[in-house]
Amino acid sequence: MQTKFTDLLGVDAPLVGFNRSPGVVAEVSKAGGLGVLAATAYTPEELDAQLTWIEEQIGDRPYGVDLLVPEKVATGDPGDLVASLRAQIPAEHLEFVDKLLAKYDIPISADSADGHDEIMANFGSAGVPKLLDVAFSHRISLVANALGRPPANLVDRAKKAGVVVASLVGKPEHARRQLEAGVDLLIAQGTEAGGHTGTIATTVLTPEIVDIAGDKPVLAAGGIASGRQMAAALALGAAGVWCGSVWLSSNEDITPPAVKEKFLAASSSDTLRSPTRTGKPARQLRSAWHDEWESPGSPRPLPMPLQPMLVNSAWDRIDRAAAEGHEGAKKLESFFIGQVVGGFRQLRPAGDIAREIIDDCARRLTELAALL
Amino acid sequence: MQTKFTDLLGVDAPLVGFNRSPGVVAEVSKAGGLGVLAATAYTPEELDAQLTWIEEQIGDRPYGVDLLVPEKVATGDPGDLVASLRAQIPAEHLEFVDKLLAKYDIPISADSADGHDEIMANFGSAGVPKLLDVAFSHRISLVANALGRPPANLVDRAKKAGVVVASLVGKPEHARRQLEAGVDLLIAQGTEAGGHTGTIATTVLTPEIVDIAGDKPVLAAGGIASGRQMAAALALGAAGVWCGSVWLSSNEDITPPAVKEKFLAASSSDTLRSPTRTGKPARQLRSAWHDEWESPGSPRPLPMPLQPMLVNSAWDRIDRAAAEGHEGAKKLESFFIGQVVGGFRQLRPAGDIAREIIDDCARRLTELAALL
Structure with missing residues (x-):
């Protein structure tokens, strides 16, 4: 499959696998998609070790990281900040x-x-820049930010390093602000997604964001855990899919x-x-x-x-x-998960899940053309 | 386009236009889809006149009606029933x-x-059977029910008359009960739809219902107002789409x-x-x-x-x-409407809307095959 996303990232299939487990990230990249590590909850030392391990697994295939990068960083002593917040x-x-x-x-x-x-x-002050330093010391192909607009210095740094900057959006207004900030790739996340999400469903949000994005590629997120759903996202105008929840049914996931x-x-x-x-x-x-x-x-x-x-x-x-x-x-007991959880039947290898989604999507696109 | 739905109803395109205005119903059927009249709010005399008018407009093209048919009908005097309810x-x-x-x-x-x-x-007692009598006295091709399971006598009557029985569902459990009751066609209505709707999004609900329905066709509803969205519904496994909200941006709609x-x-x-x-x-x-x-x-x-x-x-x-x-x-001021309302730009003829959705869907299916 070839789309604006596969052209931009140099991957075989327009499938992102977003997960906090390095094993999932490596398997998705090995299957021809783009593994993206959710890096926020790690220390800089942990992140460095994990990115090194991922690179050992995937050879020269691309991968990315996802961080919560605040547009403005709080200054001052981290201990004071925590104490002040706790008091509230x-x-x-x-x-x-x-x-x-x-x-x-x-x-x-x-x-x-x-x-x-x-x-x-870390979240409030010095931690995120340290994580970004670690990420940029590795050969990442993409940095995604799920927390509002990326700061200008992140966009500059990424452009110099040839790293794609991606942002998750849940509303058309978000997309406009992200494009102004210079992001290369928008992820339209529908309400059915796991984790932080808005109220607009993927069927409605994806074409809205595609129309705003112009030449920039858009990935659809939310409600996508199968080849049929990936084909639907492409039909909506997305250049690919950003899957999160489905990997929580993989063996490699650390939940x-x-x-x-x-x-x-x-x-x-x-x-x-x-x-x-x-x-x-x-x-x-x-x-x-x-x-x-x-x-x-x-x-x-x-x-x-x-x-x-x-x-x-x-x-x-x-x-x-x-x-x-x-x-x-x-x-x-609970955890973040999207509505696709209803389709989980058994734990499986992440690479099998990725290959099945990609293969079923390709088959579905062929079947659709036969309806004409 | 040919699907299980077009085969079952004998229409050119797998698009249902659901609306309370006979003008919209006629235009959708004339455009090659299936117009379905929301009939519940009409008196039997009004419904009779409207179905006669629709048939005059559409020649021998098929159309349908939608009613809220309770599985059990209350008996007794309608006036007493209303008084008893008012007292609550x-x-x-x-x-x-x-x-x-x-x-x-x-x-x-x-x-x-x-x-x-x-x-x-009417709703509580004798009204719905009278509306059904009117509908079956016309050459309807489909009767849809949005209120739980259709009663057995409705299913029997429809089968004898060669009329397709359709039901709207918002959960897999609903679909199983509807199939047991003998419906021919399921409409998977996602949370983004206007009117009565559940919490599961179209991307997730549609493939779930398709897998339960087996050989029976499934239409996707909710979030569908364009050719891209119709193509996405077909990608999800639907045999067509049931569009409601989009017609509220038509000239013919009586809102x-x-x-x-x-x-x-x-x-x-x-x-x-x-x-x-x-x-x-x-x-x-x-x-x-x-x-x-x-x-x-x-x-x-x-x-x-x-x-x-x-x-x-x-x-x-x-x-x-x-x-x-x-x-x-x-x-x-307000009225029932789905999330697709965000895409409304101007009021247009219902026939133009229908033809554009169908044509854009066909083009999208061709473009999708070219991604491979």
Whole structure:
């Protein structure tokens, strides 16, 4: 398959595999698509090791990284920043989360909060530039940003290095702002996608963004986990697809087994957009966690980044307990996932998933021409 | 284009045009698709006249009707039924609607409530069978039902008359029940559709329903108003498309001009699923009406059919005042519409819209094959 995206990135098939596991990234690139590593949650040292490992696996095939790059970086001491943010979390919210965990009898684990605070501090100040330095010290072909417009210095740096800058958008207004900022590639993410997402469905959003993008290629994201769905995205005018959720049904993905089990049992009706994990609406598997936040008398979720600071160590405790088979934790257990979760039947090798999507898409395009 | 749907209905193109205006229905059938009249809000006499008119326009081309056919019909006196239902509307709700209309200074109009009660009585008891008698006295090719499973006597009657029975579904479970009831054609309606709709997007729902339907054809609905979107639906495995919202941008559609003006100005983010008109979640244009129902202290919407009995005459008053340019009414004004409203640019002849969708779809299928 040849599209504006395959021309721009030099890949065989217009399929991006977005995942936080280096194993998935490598397998998608090896299958002829473009693996993109979700890099935000890693330290610079971890990221460096993972990109080195990916490059060893894929030879000279291209790959990319995805970061949350704020347009403006906070200055000052990271510790002060975290302390100042922590002080903004109301007592009512802390008490609600404590009671929620107690109600489900979730065991206490001692060592989670500090790590999260470090990530939060990175997020707010010096961390992202360090991650970008690591990424640009490797032979990446694409850097994607899911957090508003990329800062001008990122765009400049990428252009000098011959790296494609991509941005996720959920509305036409977003696309216009991204193009003004100089991005090379837009990802139109429909409401059915996992993670942070808007309200406009892929069928409607994709052609809107394609019409705004002009000569720049657009990938469709949200609702794409099969060759039929990839063919549909191309029909809508996309130059390819950005798949995230489908890799959570792969063996290589590092999501905890207790979560993956729930995914395999879920239907396409079992997700919701909820701000209760990150402070912004993000699609995830519905669980007892969401029932508790929606019950009468519950506090309203806080904005980003206060809500993750409030709940991240609770989620560590839930994940750990669920991994040990704790019944209460299994009820609460959840993770970010799109509506395609309803199609998960078994865990499979990521490379098999990628090849099947690409091959089925090609077959579907041939079948479609035969309708005429 | 040839699909299982065109074979079943004997039409040139796998495009259904669903609308309450006979003019739209006739134009879609004349363009080679299948016009389907939304018949529920008409009296038997009105329906008879409209179907006669449609047949005069379209020669021997096929067309269909859409009704809300309850699986079980209430017995007893229609007047008693309406009185019993009216008594279930809480005073708090009546007062809320009165205050809402007063806040926006909406003039009182005297003659609306009775007509609505008659429709409600029809809906609950003898009206639908009378409408079905009228429909079957004409040479309809399809009868669609958007209200749960069709009753067995409707399926039997349709089979004897050689009429295709179609049902709208928003979840895989719905599709299984409809197939058990003997429907010939399923319409997978994604969350982006206008009117009553579920939460699953067209990209995800369509292939799920196609896989359940086996040999039976499936139409995709929701998010389809262009040739690109029609091609995407075919890529997802649909045998055609069921378009509703797009006709509200046609000259022939009878939606009040004040509503159509708001549609032309709307973006794809300006709709919401709300139960405040019918008692069930239905996608419609967001307006001050919804802000009022969502404001603190507002009552929860009532279930169907109490909510429409509560608000229908309020909507008559709003529509009449908005038609006369009343500022408050224009703020409240709204109607059922899908996310494709963001693409409305001007009012056009329905036949032009239909032909453009079909022609652009055919071109898109050819372009897609060239990607290989």
